[in-house]
Amino acid sequence: MSRKFLVALGSAALALSLAACSGGGAGSGDDTSDKKPGDLTIGVSMPTQTSERWIADGNAVKSKLEAKGYKVDLQYAGDDIPTQSQQVDQMITQGADVLVIAAIDGTALSSQLQAAASAKIPVISYDRLIRGSKDVDFYVSFDNYKVGVAQGTALLVGLGLLNKDGSKGTAKGPFNIELFAGSLDDNNTQYFFGGAMDTLKPFVDAGTLKVKSKQTTPEQVATLRWQQETAQKRMENLLTSSYNDGSKVDGVLSPYDGISRGIITALQNAGYGKGAKKLPVVTGQDAEIASIKLINDGVQSSTVFKDTRLLADQAVNAAEAFLQKKEPQANDTKTYNNGVKVVPAYLLPIATVYKDDIKATLIDSGYWTAEEVAAGQAKK
Numbered sequence: 001m002s003r004k005f006l007v008a009l010g011s012a013a014l015a016l017s018l019a020a021c022s023g024g025g026a027g028s029g030d031d032t033s034d035k036k037p038g039d040l041t042i043g044v045s046m047p048t049q050t051s052e053r054w055i056a057d058g059n060a061v062k063s064k065l066e067a068k069g070y071k072v073d074l075q076y077a078g079d080d081i082p083t084q085s086q087q088v089d090q091m092i093t094q095g096a097d098v099l100v101i102a103a104i105d106g107t108a109l110s111s112q113l114q115a116a117a118s119a120k121i122p123v124i125s126y127d128r129l130i131r132g133s134k135d136v137d138f139y140v141s142f143d144n145y146k147v148g149v150a151q152g153t154a155l156l157v158g159l160g161l162l163n164k165d166g167s168k169g170t171a172k173g174p175f176n177i178e179l180f181a182g183s184l185d186d187n188n189t190q191y192f193f194g195g196a197m198d199t200l201k202p203f204v205d206a207g208t209l210k211v212k213s214k215q216t217t218p219e220q221v222a223t224l225r226w227q228q229e230t231a232q233k234r235m236e237n238l239l240t241s242s243y244n245d246g247s248k249v250d251g252v253l254s255p256y257d258g259i260s261r262g263i264i265t266a267l268q269n270a271g272y273g274k275g276a277k278k279l280p281v282v283t284g285q286d287a288e289i290a291s292i293k294l295i296n297d298g299v300q301s302s303t304v305f306k307d308t309r310l311l312a313d314q315a316v317n318a319a320e321a322f323l324q325k326k327e328p329q330a331n332d333t334k335t336y337n338n339g340v341k342v343v344p345a346y347l348l349p350i351a352t353v354y355k356d357d358i359k360a361t362l363i364d365s366g367y368w369t370a371e372e373v374a375a376g377q378a379k380k
């Protein structure tokens, strides 16, 4: 190969790598690196206050940034897409220096992100990946595929098909199960459901697990906006359509504690949890306090804990790196393709919580107090 060609290749690569840095990331825009924290504002856009985790996320990000002296504009969008678009638009016009966004619909913010890129504002996608835009600079989240694997595994453990250490359990089945997934417009849903189904499939194929309703596609099992009432309705319909022949549901795959509580209410209203009609094994996610009480009381079987305090730390680290014109530290640069590019990510670990784990994982770490667990309510 000629030397001239190599030089040309080298400068093309340099141009490419510079272009990769210019999506509002380090090295572009107003120089924020010599400004004082008090002169810098971080816009934080959260989806909803109906779920406890987003309140915890919002508060944690805000207080950690404020502790470092930054100004914070925290907004909740009431799970309404136009409201979130409007709030982000406003953050941009009011001169935010960095945006941290947990999107309601992962594809609905492209024009806002374009405006952010034009104004050289770095965008950090928080927990849920924003799709279809090149103007996402960083992603902080948990290992979402592993969340799904943990939920599938927890269903198998709850049914006694596996032991907690992963070895084969003593139960034989067959068991009737039903499947629930989250909102299809949330990029995480495919990872949660995919991880869970990869884990359950061998048992379904072997006939040990039977989805009696035959509803198994993401479209059939999804829950728009992750709503508890929607899940309750669907569980009621499933009980009427598929279990009015005297058969019983033994397990329900649920991706989120709010959905789990809707499912449990439908089951209890149909007489489950009384006498010989045991409640099925129901999984969850987020370690919401109402569900931790249910797990402690033996009503819900498990949840997946994602420590929102650690996620907030990573969002703060990434925001600070961008403000100092540096690249945030990623630990995954392969997994999260948003349809336009692979977004560099920092992914945090997760933990399954059964009744036995409540003390060590949640109380000893200061996430919930023993009193809160007993009451099923967060102390303000």
Ligand code: BGC
Binding pocket: 051, 053, 127, 128, 182, 186, 188, 226, 255, 256, 257, 285, 286, 306
């Ligand atoms: C989050 C979950 C949460 C769900 C519903 C997902 O994007 O990753 O933690 O349970 O949204 O709010």
